[in-house]
Amino acid sequence: MGKKAAAVFADMKTWSDRLGHTALRTFMDKDGFFWLEQNPSKKSKWAKLARQGHEMAWEFVSPGGTYTGRLLIDGQIYTTSEATKKFLSTDKP
Numbered sequence: 001m002g003k004k005a006a007a008v009f010a011d012m013k014t015w016s017d018r019l020g021h022t023a024l025r026t027f028m029d030k031d032g033f034f035w036l037e038q039n040p041s042k043k044s045k046w047a048k049l050a051r052q053g054h055e056m057a058w059e060f061v062s063p064g065g066t067y068t069g070r071l072l073i074d075g076q077i078y079t080t081s082e083a084t085k086k087f088l089s090t091d092k093p
Contacts (some may be wrong), residue, residue: 010075012037012055027057033071034060039046049073054087 007014007027015025015037025037035057040050050056059070059077071083078086 009035009058010072012057012072012075025057026063032062032070034063034065036060046071 003058008031009018009027012025012027015027015062017026017028018024019026019036022039023038027035029035038046038050038056038058040047046056055072056072057072059072060066061068069080071078073083073087
């Protein structure tokens with residue numbers, strides 16, 4: 001039987017741990033923070049971003065812990081404010 005490839009933080013496609021009945025991908029980083037994939041079936045603006053093909057996860061202090069205010073989108077870490085400006089803002093005159 002082959003070895004399981006190690007998960008790479010910035011490449012969510014390598015994350016193999018799954019959470020409960022939702023089967024959302026999860027990752028525990030080297031600093032002990034817990035990352036949880038955005039559920040694309042939700043009705044939020046962030047879920048819409050995931051449905052559009054962006055790989056997206058939320059950072060928490062621990063499993064079941066509080067949200068830290070950081071997101072991983074397409075391999076890059078953003079604050080919620082930065083991500084909103086980059087991915088959700090519309091330039092209106």
